[in-house]
Structure formats: structure tokens, C-alpha cells
Amino acid sequence: MKLQQLKYLLAIVDNGLNITAAADRLYTSQPGVSKQLKLLEEELGMQLFTRKGKSLHGITDAGAQIIERARLIMQEVDNIRSVASDYYQEEQGSLAIATTHTQARYVLPDVIREFRSRYAKVSLNLHQGTSEQIADMVAANEIDFAIATGSRHLFSSLLLVPSYHWDRKIIVPKGHPLTRLERKLTLHDLAEFPLVTYVFSFGGQSSLKRAFADQGLEPDVVFTARDADVIKTYVRMGLGVGIVASMAEDCDDQKDLTAIDAEGLFPRSTTWIGFRKDVVLRRYMLDFVQLFAPHVTADQIDKMRSLRTQADIDKLFRDTTLPLRGGCKDKASVEA
Amino acid sequence: MKLQQLKYLLAIVDNGLNITAAADRLYTSQPGVSKQLKLLEEELGMQLFTRKGKSLHGITDAGAQIIERARLIMQEVDNIRSVASDYYQEEQGSLAIATTHTQARYVLPDVIREFRSRYAKVSLNLHQGTSEQIADMVAANEIDFAIATGSRHLFSSLLLVPSYHWDRKIIVPKGHPLTRLERKLTLHDLAEFPLVTYVFSFGGQSSLKRAFADQGLEPDVVFTARDADVIKTYVRMGLGVGIVASMAEDCDDQKDLTAIDAEGLFPRSTTWIGFRKDVVLRRYMLDFVQLFAPHVTADQIDKMRSLRTQADIDKLFRDTTLPLRGGCKDKASVEA
DNA sequence: CGCGTTTACGTCGTTCGTAACGATA
DNA sequence: TATCGTTACGAACGACGTAAACGCG
Numbered sequence: 001m002k003l004q005q006l007k008y009l010l011a012i013v014d015n016g017l018n019i020t021a022a023a024d025r026l027y028t029s030q031p032g033v034s035k036q037l038k039l040l041e042e043e044l045g046m047q048l049f050t051r052k053g054k055s056l057h058g059i060t061d062a063g064a065q066i067i068e069r070a071r072l073i074m075q076e077v078d079n080i081r082s083v084a085s086d087y088y089q090e091e092q093g094s095l096a097i098a099t100t101h102t103q104a105r106y107v108l109p110d111v112i113r114e115f116r117s118r119y120a121k122v123s124l125n126l127h128q129g130t131s132e133q134i135a136d137m138v139a140a141n142e143i144d145f146a147i148a149t150g151s152r153h154l155f156s157s158l159l160l161v162p163s164y165h166w167d168r169k170i171i172v173p174k175g176h177p178l179t180r181l182e183r184k185l186t187l188h189d190l191a192e193f194p195l196v197t198y199v200f201s202f203g204g205q206s207s208l209k210r211a212f213a214d215q216g217l218e219p220d221v222v223f224t225a226r227d228a229d230v231i232k233t234y235v236r237m238g239l240g241v242g243i244v245a246s247m248a249e250d251c252d253d254q255k256d257l258t259a260i261d262a263e264g265l266f267p268r269s270t271t272w273i274g275f276r277k278d279v280v281l282r283r284y285m286l287d288f289v290q291l292f293a294p295h296v297t298a299d300q301i302d303k304m305r306s307l308r309t310q311a312d313i314d315k316l317f318r319d320t321t322l323p324l325r326g327g328c329k330d331k332a333s334v335e336a
Numbered sequence: 337m338k339l340q341q342l343k344y345l346l347a348i349v350d351n352g353l354n355i356t357a358a359a360d361r362l363y364t365s366q367p368g369v370s371k372q373l374k375l376l377e378e379e380l381g382m383q384l385f386t387r388k389g390k391s392l393h394g395i396t397d398a399g400a401q402i403i404e405r406a407r408l409i410m411q412e413v414d415n416i417r418s419v420a421s422d423y424y425q426e427e428q429g430s431l432a433i434a435t436t437h438t439q440a441r442y443v444l445p446d447v448i449r450e451f452r453s454r455y456a457k458v459s460l461n462l463h464q465g466t467s468e469q470i471a472d473m474v475a476a477n478e479i480d481f482a483i484a485t486g487s488r489h490l491f492s493s494l495l496l497v498p499s500y501h502w503d504r505k506i507i508v509p510k511g512h513p514l515t516r517l518e519r520k521l522t523l524h525d526l527a528e529f530p531l532v533t534y535v536f537s538f539g540g541q542s543s544l545k546r547a548f549a550d551q552g553l554e555p556d557v558v559f560t561a562r563d564a565d566v567i568k569t570y571v572r573m574g575l576g577v578g579i580v581a582s583m584a585e586d587c588d589d590q591k592d593l594t595a596i597d598a599e600g601l602f603p604r605s606t607t608w609i610g611f612r613k614d615v616v617l618r619r620y621m622l623d624f625v626q627l628f629a630p631h632v633t634a635d636q637i638d639k640m641r642s643l644r645t646q647a648d649i650d651k652l653f654r655d656t657t658l659p660l661r662g663g664c665k666d667k668a669s670v671e672a
Numbered sequence: 673c674g675c676g677t678t679t680a681c682g683t684c685g686t687t688c689g690t691a692a693c694g695a696t697a
Numbered sequence: 698t699a700t701c702g703t704t705a706c707g708a709a710c711g712a713c714g715t716a717a718a719c720g721c722g
Contacts, residue, residue: 044420
């Protein structure tokens, strides 16, 4: 048995049992891949795949178990390389992050600026998508970190570190009736207006819709989008009242928009950063987590290296209070 | 990186960082091993070992992590072979069992006879030793199953399946005063006589000594041995009263010895069979467990394949009542 | 006949064992 | 000088890629 045979095996599986496609992906010749598979099957004394003529057509029961273990092996091979690289070239490597628009647009810029200044040689890859798309990238082992809100059920193969809380903000054009409200805004007030908010992808059941329903209200959602910038654009057009994540409030918006704090109106959300249980975290990766979730102590970061279950993580952060993230830092002008 | 390099690496570590010894163990040349280590270190870009002159003298920090992962990889390689072998040659393989004398001499013969008749082609290796020696064999990954009583703290890397309970039996020469006792035997009665029993290797603190101490008694242990046959021999010589595991009562003993049930005098013991968490169990191994612990159902056996923590095992057997093992099957004659 | 796999074969790089050399205590 | 590791080198082996054949739809 050779590591290369296992690598080829996984490539075949990951390319729909098409040896030619696997060979292309591996930048090698098709007969070579074919031969190594044959050799592996001969050594193990069994067929890993069922055949239909010459083509591979399915995976045998034992084959499935073997493939699973082969994945584990290749993962550990990567981990060995990681440990070694971390040792002799702390500063070099790559970091792939998958996240949603809100994080990528409003939260990560500061984090990434700081990270880049510290690790100029680490190449960064930011992948953006819905929670489901992020989960797919996780499953394909294409990313190092996933950052999202809620949707924990989609990410059971990751360890999730809770990073911060956030509330919603109501975005309206300047001079909108809601800005003249003397008292605290209520859901009833909101239900009076057409609403513009996120496509309900995160959190499964929309916590937003439920908040209205709990008060017997049915909101008039006239438009949904996946990102706050689009929502704001339509709010500017007067299409309706925007409901966005508090981080999505931009200081620049204040020229023509007013953000109203919606703290308490909707359940508070928690954003987490997650990484695969079975992957070695390099130094710069740990530092990234700490930059993203600054409340995490150096001690906690070091302990994370060895933890392998979500229960361990939960225990580690049990007594930690998460920060609450707002949007525009210039508080005075927001109030004005 | 090649699997062979990892294999060589582990051989070096397991032979006290002596490359020559590792090469001998691997049935290959010393320069070959040396070279592959060099290549591995070059590929990883770091030293796995510290050197003193040319000799290896220690393991670097990162090296230790890498060695650990290499072990995992080689284990999974073995597991892949196991899965394959189980698939195409159910009947062939080997089975190494480490256990104490009592099991090997009195309990396993029946189990192994049955096992051999079912799997004639599986080569059996029975290793005998104290709990500590068994633990060493487990650590060296030399055995498939460990069977012992108590001593759970020594076997945290194994999953332990509780198999049966047993009490002690008191062994005396025929016509001994204790055989003429009209009432139930007590510890006070026993404390009157010199005692012959096991070396206190299993269970750490001797539960036997404690039982006496709890009643303010100090037993006069005149002789200890590691196995019941030796104890019986000395009981026959009139050295003292023997205290042995109930399984150690042999029907043949009745010619010149009398066994007295000591149920209730000492805490009941539980014998378990354990296997490494990280090893694939082959069909014949599962069958062996079932032969050894017949109260385990086929369903439970199948589930064991996927369980990986002791808590899972405990849960699986929570509602199972263990059998109580005695010695000589011919009850009537024992009473006589 | 197109698609995908297997077979055949020449080339090239790697591994292996032997033998000689080097370093250490 | 005994022990242990490295270097050197020729032989054997294995992996790779190209070209051609095969089997299936």
C-alpha cells in the first residue's frame, strides 16, 4: 500500500468514479491512475468498486469503509506537513475562509487588515456564500475557517467558537416617520411598513418571522436580498424599511439613511468561527481566531489546539462573555 | 512522504532511536533506513530528532507530534488491511490475547476450543502475565484482546466489555476443620488460619486485605502466588487455607481438596475483555468476544464495531446482567 | 464511432544491499 | 577499537507517459 494509491483512490471517488477525470485532476496520466487502483485492489485482495463493463459503477461496502480510512490517513499526512511547516516557516502558508456577506463586508476587513500586517506571506482566500454553500465548502475540505451565524446544524463536523453577539438595526431613509417616534420602536410599528430584509437562509426557520408571529403580526416583506448593501439600496429607493445586522450599519450611510437600534425586538444572534475537528491549526490560524474573536485569551487559544469535541469548546468558553457588535463606531453621530 | 518512511520513523522511535536496531527489526539494511529518515526530514524541512554527533539523541517537539500522527496513519493502514481481509478471507487471520493465569487456565480453554472449531485457520497467541505486563503489551500494540479483572485504570486506551462476575472460593485439604463448620463461613473463621492466596497484583489496593481490615482483622497471609495451581499445591501441603477465584475450582481437585463457597465474604469481582479503541474488529474477533461473554447479544456485538468511547460501551451494556461464574460444573459433588 | 478503461512497452527515477568510510566514546 | 551513522555505487524495481487495443453504448 502506498500513500499515492490512497490519494488516487480518493481522487477517483471525488470525481464521480471517473478515472480519466481523476487523472486530469491529479495532473497525471489516466493509465497510471488505473494501474495504481488495480494494484491496490490486488494487494487488498478485493474490489473497492463495482464495475459495469470496464467502468466503475459503485463502491463496495468494504470499499466505503476503506475510503473513509484513506481520507483519515490523507488528512493526517496533511497534518504532519502542517506541523512541520508551522515549525520551520511560521509565517508562510495559506488561509481559506468561507463566510457570509455581512461578515466579509463589514466585520472581516478590519480583522484581515490586521492579519495581513502580521502575516504578509500567508495567502488569503475569502469565499463568500450562503450557510449551505459554506457547509458544502467545509464538506469538500476546501476551507480552513467557516464564519457564520446560527445554522449550527449544518456544521456538525466543525468545532464552533462563539465570537460575538449582534442585534438588528432598522434602516430608513432620513426623515422617515419612524425616525420621529418619541418612544422605543416596537414590532407593531415595523409591521405598519413594507419591509426589506435578508433572504431567510441562515438559522433555518427565520427568527425574524417568528418574532413577528409571536406577537400575532404578519410582516409585509416586500423584498429580500442576501446582502445588506443591496437592502440599503432599496431602502434608499423608498421601497420599504430595512432590517439588517447591526454590523451592517456604515458610518457613510448617515448621509441619507438613519439607523434605529432594534435591540430587544428580535432574538440576539451569535456569530461563530469554526474549523474542522480533524485538522491541525497552525500558529497563524490560531492568531486569526484571536483577531476575529478578541475576547478569546491566549490561554484559551493554546488549549484549542488539543480540543477535539464541541463539548470541550463549550466548556472552555462557558465563563466567557461575548462582546456585542454594533455598526458605525462614531456613536454620537448615529444618535443625532 | 511515503508510508515506508513513516514506518521506518516509528521503528526508529520504538528501538530507542537506534537506526541499526530499527533496520534489523525491519529486516532491511541500516543505510536504507538512515536514508529514508533523511529524505523525510528533508521533505518536511525540519529535524525530527536531535543529534549528538551523528547519533540520534532525542525527539524534537514537532517531531513528537509528527510521530504521534504517523502512528495513527499506520494504525489506519492496518485497519484498511483488516477491513479488506475480513471481506475476502473471513476465516483467516491471527488473534493475540493477553490475560492472567486464572483466565488462561480455567476460563479460556472452553472458549478457545469452541473458537478453534469455528475458525480453524485463525492462529491464536495467548500471552500470560500480570495486569501490568498485559498493560505493557497493550501499549506496544502487540495484542488484540486483553482479559483481566479490575485494574481498569491501567487500560484507559482500551474499550472494556464487562464479561462476568465471580466470587472467591476457599480451598482446604479434605477433612480440614473449616469443612466441619455448621454455619456459614465468616472472615473471622478465616483469620484463624494461615492463608495462601494471590499476589496482590490485580485491583491495585487488594480488595481482599481491605475486606479483612474492614472488620478489624489482620489476616495471616503466609504465602502468595500468581496462580491458583501453585496456591492449591501449597494448600495440599498443609501450608494454609487457600483463597482463589471461584473459576479456579477444578472438579479434579475434589479427590483431596474441598472448596467452600465464599460468596459475600469479599466484594464480587468483574472480569472484562478489552480491545484498542482505534482498531477495526474483524468478524472472528467479534465472535471471540461473544464466546467469552455469551450474554452479549449479536445485536450488541454489531454495535460494538462503531463505538469508540468507554461511555458508549457502558451505555450499551447498562441493562445487561452479567453471569456469575463458578468453578466445577458438577454442583452436587461439590456440595457433598 | 466516441468515451473510458486496460494492455504493452520504453524511459527514467527510486530503492536496496554491499562495501567502504567517518565519527564518537 | 567497537559501535553507529553516512556516503558511494551498481543492480533491480517501480512509476510514468505514450501508443495502441478493447468494450460498451
